Amino acid sequence: MGILTLENVSYVYSPSTPFEKEALHDVNIDFTEGKITGIIGHTGSGKSTVAQLLNGLLKPASGKVLLDGCDIFDPSVKLSDVRFRVGLVFQYPEYQLFEETVFRDIAFGPTNMGLDEAEIKRRVIESARFAGLDEELLGRSPFELSGGQKRRAAIAGVMAMEPEVIVLDEPAAGLDPRGRDEILSGIRRYRDEKGNTVILISHSMEDMALYSDELVVMSRGTVLVSGTVDEVFRQSALIEESGLTLPQITRVFDRLRADGVNIRDGVYTVEDGYREMLSLLKGNTNA
Amino acid sequence: MLKDITLGQFFPGSSPIHRLDPRVKLVLVVLLVVLIFSAKNIFAFSFLVLGVISLVLLSQISVKVVLKAIRPILILMLFTAIINLFWTKGTGDPIFALGFIKVWREGLVNALFMVLRIVSLVTGTSILLTYTTSPIALTDALERLLKPLKVIKVPVHEFAMMMTIALRFIPTLLEETDKIINAQKARGASLDKGNLIDKVKAFVPVLIPLFISAFRRADELACAMECRCYRGDEGRTRMKVLKMGEIDYLSIVVFLVFTAVLFFLNTLPTSISVR
Incomplete structure (x- = not known):
């Protein structure tokens, strides 16, 4: 059993009204401690609903959300504690900034936790570093920052609570490729140094292949496949059926192999492909 | 909620x-x-x-x-x-x-x-x-009925347009408020504890982003209207007469x-x- 578990969870929006819509149906996901798990799926597949269930912002219609084996909706569990232990970064989090300085905005979460000043300062500086925010920006107003910097500040605001599990809903949406790489690799560095569990929500197969250890593919409110990146990407037929596509590089290599080129399968990142191609070319000239 | x-x-x-x-x-x-x-x-x-x-x-x-x-x-x-x-x-x-x-x-x-x-x-x-x-139909009707007031320089069309826009943005802003409340709750903000003054203070983290986003939306809408050559009442025809x-x-x-x-x-x- 992992650190965070969804057990037979279903969720319905606007129940018993004409707008009733079942967003999740009997979902079971087990998030492994210390890993980066990617949740991937089409628009409307239920990814964001899962995110809000994980820290108790939404209450499942049926089923349980277990944190370290405890039901988070058990009366003996304080929901505010759950929210400090499971940090959630919403989509486009830059719209939640409000303080006079970036420093104070990042400190909002830790202050709510009731930490002392020295500890708050340490956490703010550290999380700003993980999010890739220059220390000199901390004294500025958050509204003077560029879009990408605002995004980083907002992510740092959740990281600073040092939650055991951090859930990021499309953290790189709408950023240019460089900003996207910086933010995602910052998140991975955070995991590597802190050992905390990370849950990434995205619809980019490329990003997921590059940054996650495990993957959950969702489709129409259910889990389609889950497992390690390798295990999931091997089920290519199932994934394409759900309307998602494998990473471009994987498709190129699959096609090459189908045409009789002697390369291995399981190439999911451009880096991998580059190395594979290089060794292939070297092998050919040697022969 | x-x-x-x-x-x-x-x-x-x-x-x-x-x-x-x-x-x-x-x-x-x-x-x-x-x-x-x-x-x-x-x-x-x-x-x-x-x-x-x-x-x-x-x-x-x-x-x-x-x-x-x-x-x-x-x-x-x-x-x-x-x-x-x-x-x-x-x-x-x-x-x-x-x-x-x-x-x-x-x-x-x-x-x-x-x-x-x-x-x-x-x-x-x-x-x-x-x-x-x-x-929308209501503001349209209001605009038509109040048209005679234009003779005494009452900006009837502008009022009707403002009303339409305000009505249009009520659900959008409500949704936005919900989203911001959730985001601040996720950072441990407690919005319903303490006495009245505490509660008002607790809403600052919600109100500031909300105002900023309202201004941003207004800006974007003004820009979009101008891009489509909106210039007020003069020479404007209607889709539904x-x-x-x-x-x-x-x-x-x-x-x-x-x-x-x-x-x-x-x-x-x-x-x-x-x-």
């Missing part, structure tokens, strides 16, 4: 009342209010209530919804009834007396009629207007007949009438 608040509760439909020209509806509503207050005796009131009931039936809106509209004003009705009951002095002997509290028959009649007036007022206006007319049809003329005739009958009933001799 915030989405439960509904403003301008429009129920789409295709009943005869839905299909009426919104201008006609607006004018008829004003006249209906006048009628409600000119009813004087039991005959006129019965006729009026009959009229309101047939309005409800014609609109095909469920009685449950109508009752829901009346619920918030129950207290007001009760209050009015009580005041009328005890403060109306009649002639002759009181029908009930306890110390200084005296109730005359006239008070009872007045209280009953006041409650009937309020119920017809709320039901009539909501059935004719808010439940069966989309907010309001046009009076048979049903509109018919409803005006029916209403005039109704008015005539009501005024006739008012003149009938009866002892059960408003003083």
Whole structure:
């Protein structure tokens, strides 16, 4: 059993009204401690609903959300504690900034936790570093920052609570490729140094292949496949059926192999492909 | 949670009342209010209530919804009834007396009629207007009806446009508020603890982002409107041109007949009438 578990969870929006819509149906996901798990799926597949269930912002219609084996909706569990232990970064989090300085905005979460000043300062500086925010920006107003910097500040605001599990809903949406790489690799560095569990929500197969250890593919409110990146990407037929596509590089290599080129399968990142191609070319000239 | 608040509760439909020209509806509503207050005796009131009931039936809106509209004003009705009951002095002997509290028959009649007036007022206006007319159609009608005021330099079109935009953004801003509240809750903000001052302070993290996003949206909308060459009323044509049809003329005739009958009933001799 992992650190965070969804057990037979279903969720319905606007129940018993004409707008009733079942967003999740009997979902079971087990998030492994210390890993980066990617949740991937089409628009409307239920990814964001899962995110809000994980820290108790939404209450499942049926089923349980277990944190370290405890039901988070058990009366003996304080929901505010759950929210400090499971940090959630919403989509486009830059719209939640409000303080006079970036420093104070990042400190909002830790202050709510009731930490002392020295500890708050340490956490703010550290999380700003993980999010890739220059220390000199901390004294500025958050509204003077560029879009990408605002995004980083907002992510740092959740990281600073040092939650055991951090859930990021499309953290790189709408950023240019460089900003996207910086933010995602910052998140991975955070995991590597802190050992905390990370849950990434995205619809980019490329990003997921590059940054996650495990993957959950969702489709129409259910889990389609889950497992390690390798295990999931091997089920290519199932994934394409759900309307998602494998990473471009994987498709190129699959096609090459189908045409009789002697390369291995399981190439999911451009880096991998580059190395594979290089060794292939070297092998050919040697022969 | 915030989405439960509904403003301008429009129920789409295709009943005869839905299909009426919104201008006609607006004018008829004003006249209906006048009628409600000119009813004087039991005959006129019965006729009026009959009229309101047939309005409800014609609109095909469920009685449950109508009752829901009346619920918030129950207290007001009760209050009015009580005041009328005890403060109306009649002639002759009181029908009930306890110390200084005296109730005359006239008070009872007045209280009953006041409650009937309020119920017809709320039901009539909501059935004719808010439940069966989309907010956009309503502002459109308002703009057309107030057009003569342009002669005295009242910016009628601008007001109507502002109203339309405001109505359009209510659901958007509600959704946005919900989102920001959730985001701050995820950072451990507690919005419902402590005394009033604490609560107001706790809302700062919600209000500031909300204001900023409202300004941003306004900016973007202004830009988008300018990109599509919006330049106010001058030379602007409409997608939906309001046009009076048979049903509109018919409803005006029916209403005039109704008015005539009501005024006739008012003149009938009866002892059960408003003083």
